Amino acid sequence: MKKNTLKPAIFLAFAFAVTATTISCTPKVQAEADQKFSTEYLAQGQTIFHNSCAKCHDLPDPSEHSDEAWTGILAEMAPKAKLNVTQHEMVYNYIISVKN
Ligand code: HEC
Numbered sequence: 001m002k003k004n005t006l007k008p009a010i011f012l013a014f015a016f017a018v019t020a021t022t023i024s025c026t027p028k029v030q031a032e033a034d035q036k037f038s039t040e041y042l043a044q045g046q047t048i049f050h051n052s053c054a055k056c057h058d059l060p061d062p063s064e065h066s067d068e069a070w071t072g073i074l075a076e077m078a079p080k081a082k083l084n085v086t087q088h089e090m091v092y093n094y095i096i097s098v099k100n
Helices: 002-035 039-052 067-080 085-098
Strands: none
16 A cells, blocks of 8 residues: 555655756756857867867868768878877768858
């Protein structure tokens, strides 16, 4: 008898916890996504691009390749330039933000 009265309370507590987690997480994820296209983040991408991508050849023109092509090119070039995952992403976002 006691168990049966407890179950809905446990369920409600669980449902509340899930709802609270979802609500508190959503704005944070959005803020992180916005931050990746912030002026500061893109400026860092530009610096890395200029410093790391003109060592072996001339600095490439962002507009010469499509977004999809850049994904492939950077998958090949980021390791050559010894970029970490964040730097790779910064350079990609910078290139996409300036290309025509
Ligand atoms: C260690 C030397 C090296 C570094 C550093 C380097 N590249 Fe390259 N890159 C190459 C070589 C070699 C080629 C030509 C052969 C090839 O495509 O693999 C090339 C070719 C390219 C091409 C032409 C690809 C095509 O399909 O026309 C682009 C664009 C490019 N690199 C962009 C970059 C960018 C952006 C960076 C910085 C993240 C970078 N590279 C850093 C060596 C380098």
